[in-house]
Amino acid sequence: MTPALEIRGLRKTYNNGFEALKGIDLEVSPGSFFALLGPNGAGKSTTIGIITSLVNKSAGEVRVFGHDLDRDPRGVKRSIGLVPQEFNFNQFEPVGEIVVNQAGYYGIPRREAWERAGHYLNELGLWDKREDMARMLSGGMKRRLMIARALVHEPRLLILDEPTAGVDIELRRSMWDFLQGINEDGRSIILTTHYLEEAESLCRNIAIIDDGRIIENTTMKQLLAKLETETMVLDLAEPPLAVPEGGPIPLRRIDDLTLEADIHSNQNLNDLFQLLDQQGIRVQSMRNKANRLEELFVRMTRSETTSSTLTPGGGGASDRQEGQA
């Protein structure tokens, strides 16, 4: 089956000599919901920029559903819808016209463009705002407008570069539902995000890019299986008389009503509860100390970056510095 995206030996060196991509190979299956993760400045936005013809590549090959970027750039462009990281629409243009004009750039006649715009603006809760100037929209609405605009020409591959940055949790979850819906309808999706919980919830496949190289490219399941130890936080019903030490599962007392347990991948929760039951410790609730993907991500990229770029929920930091570097 023709891959949705196929990248071979992709390199990018900016005019000032900064090497943003150092030979990337990547393949995204059709129908996939694919996460492309990496710290700021790792090369995510440069990669997306090259795929969408906003950045000139230095070397390598890019194919989208078999269309080669060098030989058939129009075929590539027709196949892709882009939701960029930063707002890139005319703030002084009405919402409906932004979507309709985008359809026009793909050769869709105005009447049909309005029908399609109506469909997607309705789906994304923006139809009532179609005559409002884009600058009047809230941040979340602007993000949804960019999704409607990216879908209006019915692309087979949707690329979302941090689509939920700065969006409140309720709206973020409704956007997840929407994106899962269009993925289930057969559209391939590539997502970059700083919310690793988002990638873990939505994506079945994942690649991690760091310092211009792909350092991991696998399924989400296989990646998470690499996590050797998970730390669980246990909220207790009452203070324990004693906390067992030196057992098969290390336990730490955080305060009178909180314990932490480190569970190795070859252990399971039954072992933990058996241990607690033996000690008469009653657990009221339990949660992961950190998002599993986040833990792995930090470990894999730690050598190249500072952890300050990986603040959970700290999206919004711009990768544009790549382009300016």
Next chain:
Amino acid sequence: MNAADLRLWTTALRTIVIKEILRFARIWVQTVLPPVVTTALYFIIFGGLIGERIGEMEGYRYMDFIVPGLIMLAVITNSYSNVVSSFFGSKFQRHIEEMLVSPMPNGIIILGFVFGGVARGLTVGVAVLIVSMFFSPLSVHNPVVMLGVVLLTSILFALAGLINGVFARTFDDISLIPTFILTPLTYLGGVFYSISLLPDFWQGASMLNPIFYMVDAFRYGSLGTSDFSVTASFAIIAVFIVLLYGLALWLLNRGTGIRS
């Protein structure tokens, strides 16, 4: 080129032109009204008050003589400034990316912006023409020449505005060329005088000014008098259009100012 390509090109071109016309129409108080008011002041001060003392120029009332030049002045500055500000604005707000990610060729992007500039140039030109009729009777010697010159001139300066927009990095960059090159060339291009009044050296220097040929040819279409061959003027304008279109296309294909 197949039928699908043709549909893409025509639809995309129409979309950009409509978008551009709506853009300047929405802000008509900033785009259309000021040049009309300014030109009306020119008519009152230079044509009416000072012109009465100047007497005739090339056998015409001074007021009648400056009307074609002032219409061309409005067409040139508005065609240019519409495209330079719109193109730079689309770079500044990054919505040029809407076009760059789409399958439409760069030649269509150029034509879309240019036709938008032509639309504004002609709109303001017609508005100035209407104002001029309060001061001077409409004089049409050769309507084909008039229309042809004004159309080609607005295309030429819209292209020049686009190239300025491609290179511009700040708002200063989009006002430097209009202020320090375009306006002096326009004023020295025979809008307010016939170059036959100038000493020989400055007459020769005026021949290096492309705007002189446009004003002169338009004046011929309106009044039937000119300092230079109209056919040669058309040829010069056409050559400049081809050169500037080629340059604009090369710049966009290269990604200058718009792609990393």
